[in-house]
Amino acid sequence: MLREDIIIDIFSGWRSFLRKCLFRVLRVGPIPSHIAVIMDGNRRYAKKKKIDDMTGYDAGALALLHLIIYCMELGVKYVTAYAFSIDNFRRHPEEVQKIMDLTMESVMLLTWISKLRLVRVHFAGNLQLLSADIQDAAKRLMESTAGYNNFVLTICICYTCSDEILHAVEESCKEKWDDGIGIMGYDEGNDYERLIKVVDIEKHMYMAIAPDPDILIRTGGEYRLSNFLIWQSSCCHLSSLGTVWPEFGMFHLVWVVLDFQQNYRYFAKKKLQL
Numbered sequence: 001m002l003r004e005d006i007i008i009d010i011f012s013g014w015r016s017f018l019r020k021c022l023f024r025v026l027r028v029g030p031i032p033s034h035i036a037v038i039m040d041g042n043r044r045y046a047k048k049k050k051i052d053d054m055t056g057y058d059a060g061a062l063a064l065l066h067l068i069i070y071c072m073e074l075g076v077k078y079v080t081a082y083a084f085s086i087d088n089f090r091r092h093p094e095e096v097q098k099i100m101d102l103t104m105e106s107v108m109l110l111t112w113i114s115k116l117r118l119v120r121v122h123f124a125g126n127l128q129l130l131s132a133d134i135q136d137a138a139k140r141l142m143e144s145t146a147g148y149n150n151f152v153l154t155i156c157i158c159y160t161c162s163d164e165i166l167h168a169v170e171e172s173c174k175e176k177w178d179d180g181i182g183i184m185g186y187d188e189g190n191d192y193e194r195l196i197k198v199v200d201i202e203k204h205m206y207m208a209i210a211p212d213p214d215i216l217i218r219t220g221g222e223y224r225l226s227n228f229l230i231w232q233s234s235c236c237h238l239s240s241l242g243t244v245w246p247e248f249g250m251f252h253l254v255w256v257v258l259d260f261q262q263n264y265r266y267f268a269k270k271k272l273q274l
């Protein structure tokens, strides 16, 4: 489903020209550095269009591809997408398989795009839960694009933020242990001192390669974070849209960015207080 000719079509033509003009106007205001997205409503879209759920996910993957290209053109440097939560393993096996197939297809397509546009691709999550072939393909893509920094795409797969925190705590403890330091101690004044600090945890988060998101978009009319980037979103503009994910398009992005620009001063002030 995801094909190279679709990408060429999005990048070129008169629609691309008009979009670039619109984005130029939008760039007069502050542009978010990182947009994260919870792509909800794929099955509802399928029901609405009377197509099968699996085709709904195809449409969702295509909407993600559009978002990535729009963000590149707009000057957003980081995009993070919640593709599959660890809890999603409880879904129907056919659905789980469909998302895994889409992940494999995306790896192939992203290999092509990443070279063309110097995109770094990162997979965040407990990758050991993936099948060996997807793990290998994902790791190869991450390694081969690690040196690119025009744009950073993170696909959160087999991800929950609680698992990410657990992983980071484990890695921090291991690191202290390997350095011959315990995980708790006393400083000279005999006051209790934490030897594992927030910076240690943050260093080992799956999302350590990106700054905290400026905007978190959730489609499908829900207002939950669903265990996505909870650690990273304390000072982030949340945007819940009623639109189902496959229908998310350029005008939704423009609307969200305008809303961000209107609230920019407030968030900039909050960030300074952290």
Ligand SMILES: CC(C)=CCC/C(C)=C/CC/C(C)=C/COP(=O)(O)OP(=O)(O)O
Residues within 6 Å of the ligand: 039, 040, 041, 042, 043, 044, 045, 057, 060, 061, 064, 082, 083, 084, 085, 088, 099, 102, 103, 106, 155, 220
């Ligand atoms: C790159 C890559 C792997 C892309 C994945 C494509 C994609 C759109 C994944 C979404 C996954 C998901 C479980 C969304 C929730 O929507 P839902 O289907 O649960 O929505 P509903 O609320 O209508 O049931």
